Amino acid sequence: MFLKSTAFISTLSLAALLSFNQALATPSHYATLSDNFGQYFHRELKSYKVPGGAFVIVEGNDVLKLDTYGKRDKNSNLAINADTVFRLASVSKTFAGTLAGMLVAEKKLDWQQPIVNYLPEFTLADPQSARQINLGHIIGHSTGLWPNSYDNLVNANIKIPKIIGKFEEITPMCNPGVCYGYQNVAFSFIQSAIEQQANQSYQEMLQTRIFDPLKMKSATLGFNAFQQTTNRAEPHVKTKSGFKQVKVKQNYYRLAPAAGVNASITDMSKWLIANLGQNPEVISTDLIKDLTTPGIKTTKELRRRDWRSHLDSAHYGKGWRVYEFEGRPLIYHAGWVAGYVAEISYSPELNIGMAMLLNGESRVVAKLSAEFWRDAFLTADRLDKKH
Known part of the structure; x- marks a missing residue:
């Protein structure tokens, strides 16, 4: 039976959950969910006139669905592909929490x-x-x-x-x-x-401890690295007359831990897989548990328009938000910086995760992610009943 508990994180054994779900679930269980989401993603981005985007859904060590939509620049014919690099904005905080957590685990911090x-x-x-x-x-x-x-x-x-x-x-x-x-x-x-x-720069630490071992080949840090990337998504802001392309600003790049990472949707699939515990030599299960243990309550999150009917509690861990979604643990973070929106989330219980990257400011990602997780847990309930 899938776990439901109001004391959801404190009682979770991550290693046990991973073992349980690897034995119970196969990618085919969520194939229909993934395919349906792909169609919905395209339909909604077209409806909201978002210039471009990409998403990925993973289960364990497998990519169930990776798809892209639209253009890197609304004024060109260059299509977004699996290796197109976006700004991650505040999703960068998940990397900062992990780097700091690694040093804590090593007794250096x-x-x-x-x-x-x-x-x-x-x-x-x-x-x-x-x-x-x-x-x-x-x-x-x-x-x-x-x-x-x-x-x-x-x-x-x-x-x-x-x-x-x-x-x-x-x-x-x-x-x-x-x-x-x-x-x-x-x-x-x-x-x-x-x-x-x-005894390394923050950039070197990211590269040697995360990007290289996880083979995140397009991931970089900072404004200059982004500008030097040929296959990049340009930013677009919403105006009364529609989306307008703007220049990338340097300001939040100066806050590297908070908003400095750039990555493609292929990179995000690897980041999700690692945080599902599939690369313990890079991110151990003990580290994941530390980062996703609920800390301070974030009650404002319970009022999010597209999420409020689903969330029972919300906390911040260490670089990750920790939600209780209809009684189930859900690990989450979003990012928004001029011209870009990013989201990443995963269920340690279902052993699946998803990420979305857009090059246009739109709240459609919140709607898409909330409905994805509603349907994912409904799928899990149906599987539960069969067992």
Whole structure:
């Protein structure tokens, strides 16, 4: 029987789930679901006039469905293909959480270490409050800082060292670990800790610990790497007269852990497979469990328009959101940056995952993903009854 529990994550044995589902499920169980989603994806993107996109659905170590839609640039005839590179925006946080978690597992970092140990120039209106914020708070959005602190300055293209200096003006809204406040600037403080303990640049760490071992051949970090990629999807923003192509901005690329990764849908299939536990030599089951253990409650997520009828609880783990979707654990993250939308999610119980990348700003991804997981769990229930 498939697991349903309100204490869904704390009681999960990931290794047992993987073994159970590998024995129970085969790709054919979700083939119809995948094919139907492919048709729905094309229909909805066409309806919303999104310039282009791509999606992938995986089960265990297998790609069930990978498909693309539309153009890299609405003004050209270049079609998006499986290796077209998109910006991942905040889905980049899943990589940052994993890199930090690897160093914690290797005893090079500790989630309880104060961030000021690695970023001594960081302070708040009350310096003692700054010293109470640890690496776990940084990676789990429980710093106590006001949501999206100084994102306005990132949008204004202010350099990051100057933004860090502005934190001395902030009085937190709560003590660390007490309340949720989503961050981009503060989240990226984790880069200093990673680089100092790994003795590598953040980019080198990504390449040697994740991209290379998982054979994510198109994945890169940063603005320059994206601009040098020939097969890339250009950004489009929504206007009253439809989608308009815009230039790629550098601002959020300066926050590499929060929004710096570029990847194709083929790369995302490999990232999903690894997070389903299929590459334990790269991402161990213990690390996956650590990253997806629920941390701070994120009650605002329960009000998401396309998801609210399905979500029973929502938390943030370490670089991943942790949902309870109609009694089932679902690991999730989304990203949105000028001209791009990305989503990634997986069910450790069903042993399947999906990702979507768009080169046009549209909320259609939330509708698509919510309905995909509704249908996936309905499929699982039917399989359950047969057994």
